[in-house]
Amino acid sequence: MKNLTTYGITLLAIMHYGFTLAQQTPTYSQYIYNTMTTNPGYTGSKGHWTALAMHRSQWVGVNGSPTTQNLSLDGPVSNAVGLGIHISNDALGPVNEIFTNINFSYSLKIDRDGKKLSFGLKGGGRVFNVDFTKGITENQDVTFLTDINSKFFPTIGAGIYYSSPKSYFGVSIPNFFSQEFYDASIQKIEVERIHFLFIGGAVFNFNKHIKLKPSFFIKKPQDTATIADIAMNALLKETLNLGVSYRFNTSISSILGLQLTPRLHAGYAYEMSSNNPRNNFGTHEIFLRFEFKSEKKTFEPAKFF
Helix, strand or coil: CHHHHHHHHHHCCCCCCCCCCCCCCCCCCHHHHCCCHHCCHHHCCCCCCCEEEEEEEECCCCCCCEEEEEEEEEEEEECCCEEEEEEEEEECCCCEEEEECCCCCCEEECCCCCCEEEEEEEEEEECCCCCCCCHCCCCCCCCCCCCEEEEEEEEEEEEEEEEEEHHHHHECCCCCCCEEEEEEECEEECCCCCCEEEEECCCCCCCCCEEEEEEEEEEEECCEEEEEEEEEEECCCCEEEEEEEEECCCCCEEEEEECCCCCCCCCCCEECCCCCCCCCCCCCEEEEEEECCCCHHHCCCCCCC
């Protein structure tokens, strides 16, 4: 408990300065289950192949609100090498984007206690479509109301991921290229800035039946405001996960996860605005994760990250 308190105080101190929301890339409440899309160094780190399907509906009831669907598959191909693929469909207002990326990781063992340092690369592309005839915009400035049909942007990203049996930390750049994106706040096409992503967390045994996991996710677009999440999850008897996540100055989420079978895990999150709860439309996020474990591994305790 002393270590848990120290970790929490340190984490809050790091992230005490002004965090605001700026949506250039998809954001998730349950980012701890979607780590490969954040950092390619995580690819294959669970030690077996894992498939994940996730859907997010943001600001339900608002015309043109963001929706995202994710499919990913990753696993080890040797003791040191991991491979993965990630496909995402993201819609926001008049824009639809499809991301496809291949992930590669190479891991070095630091010691015999399970500490590893992994280096990851990802490559692929994004298909960008804008259709202003949908009418999902209030800005009628004809100088930018030009549709974009299936414009392709290449993607190259990299990340470093450190892990031990009880903690992890990673830093990554999801794309080294500055490319066009749709800025919903001003309803026009802008140039996307390079993002720096930071993730981290630790697992503590509260007692023999409960594990606690504080975690954080920081997204720092170059020359713009930072987006930051902190979360606390509790795993009960390796089966039920209950958690809460807070995105600074933006939203708060409640998280529910259930290990349905030794191989199948399901999760749900509900996110609401922390700025104006009276005018809250709510956000829903669900996922299913299937782990291709051997029969022997299905009886091992669940890895909490």
